[in-house]
Amino acid sequence: MRMDKLVLVLATLALAAGLYVSNIQIGVTLGQELGLTAKYVDGPLPITSPDAPIWGDIEAKEVELGPQLTAAPWIHPEPSVRSLRVKVIHNGTWVSFLLEWNDATKDDKMLTDTFRDSAAVMLALQPGAGQCMGTPTAEVVIAHWKADWQRDVNEAFTDISELYPNFWSDWYPFAVGSPPYTLPDLMNLSAAKEYFAGWYAGNPLSTPLKLTPVETLVAHGWGTLTTYAYQSFIGRGIHDGAKWSVVISRPISTGQADPPWGDGGPVEVAFAVWDGSNGEIGAKKGVSLPMPLSLEKPTKPTAVTATVTVTETGVEAAPPVQNQALIIIAIVAAVMAFLIIGIILPGRKKKRGSAE
Numbered sequence: 001m002r003m004d005k006l007v008l009v010l011a012t013l014a015l016a017a018g019l020y021v022s023n024i025q026i027g028v029t030l031g032q033e034l035g036l037t038a039k040y041v042d043g044p045l046p047i048t049s050p051d052a053p054i055w056g057d058i059e060a061k062e063v064e065l066g067p068q069l070t071a072a073p074w075i076h077p078e079p080s081v082r083s084l085r086v087k088v089i090h091n092g093t094w095v096s097f098l099l100e101w102n103d104a105t106k107d108d109k110m111l112t113d114t115f116r117d118s119a120a121v122m123l124a125l126q127p128g129a130g131q132c133m134g135t136p137t138a139e140v141v142i143a144h145w146k147a148d149w150q151r152d153v154n155e156a157f158t159d160i161s162e163l164y165p166n167f168w169s170d171w172y173p174f175a176v177g178s179p180p181y182t183l184p185d186l187m188n189l190s191a192a193k194e195y196f197a198g199w200y201a202g203n204p205l206s207t208p209l210k211l212t213p214v215e216t217l218v219a220h221g222w223g224t225l226t227t228y229a230y231q232s233f234i235g236r237g238i239h240d241g242a243k244w245s246v247v248i249s250r251p252i253s254t255g256q257a258d259p260p261w262g263d264g265g266p267v268e269v270a271f272a273v274w275d276g277s278n279g280e281i282g283a284k285k286g287v288s289l290p291m292p293l294s295l296e297k298p299t300k301p302t303a304v305t306a307t308v309t310v311t312e313t314g315v316e317a318a319p320p321v322q323n324q325a326l327i328i329i330a331i332v333a334a335v336m337a338f339l340i341i342g343i344i345l346p347g348r349k350k351k352r353g354s355a356e
């Protein structure tokens with residue numbers, strides 16, 4: 001009897017350990033070499049160019065993906081994308097991720113039962129937050145690139161009439177023009193927008209005016225994911241018929257939800273990919289283990305703070321503060337040098353000459 005109890009206890013412990021490890025592993029095989037280094041680049045980054053030549057000089061890290069098994073709903077039997085090639089570069093002011101994965105189905109529309117392809121980068125804001133959406137005391141900031149948003153940015157807002165060709169509305173209150181009505185141009189009057197509650201309320205998911213395909217979100221545990229007031233990520237994705245190549249970028253320091261890069265990191269980072277054709281949406285996705293990301297030491301002085309602003313007229317990346325200061329210092333130094341060499345020294349020589 002005592003032996004039976006011992007077996008039961010051991011079996012329970014083994015099961016608990018197994019569940020714990022499976023949660024920690026989140027379906028990814030242990031043993032893959034963890035850790036990423038952002039290569040330092042002396043110059044502008046291809047912040048929205050996944051096909052820029054510079055990416056060819058950067059070594060890719062193969063990141064293994066597995067099913068998300070920590071919080072329901074999870075996908076069965078498994079996500080279709082099991083591997084992601086990641087490159088990271090920085091120039092002291094900006095950091096850019098290039099994510100590439102094989103996916104022959106370009107899913108860039110969202111309907112009630114049709115899902116988009118997408119990918120996300122999660123960065124921990126405090127140590128220990130990198131485990132699946134952070135914790136109540138340690139937040140994460142997330143960049144979520146979405147193929148349907150990319151389609152909106154590339155072409156035009158994908159309207160209901162395109163998603164549902166047989167749909168017809170013969171009248172909208174306060175809309176300009178005549179049917180078929182299109183967004184946002186024919187509905188841009190404030191009174192007309194009231195009939196689009198999400199858009200009118202400023203819901204970023206509802207706006208037909210997509211300016212970037214990347215949404216910036218924050219979370220501090222499962223079920224807390226929400227869009228962030230300060231949108232700091234930008235990017236672009238392209239599909240070549242066989243794979244997605246997506247670049248996701250942000251300033252290293254914005255003053256808002258900045259990862260603790262410190263003197264080069266590391267910070268915890270994790271990745272996720274969704275294949276719409278495989279029914280992947282929300283928690284049904286392929287995810288990586290969290291891993292440390294370090295910034296390679298810059299070889300030149302770099303900026304302290306840069307800003308990215310998403311406005312009605314587009315995405316603006318402001319010049320870095322320290323670079324502006326360096327330019328001013330350089331101009332002042334040049335003027336001083338000109339005064340000393342061109343005016344003061346000759347004057348003193350002349351004085352000395354007249355004294356002799």
Ligand SMILES: [Ca+2]
Nearest residue numbers: 105107117276
């Ligand atoms: Ca797909």
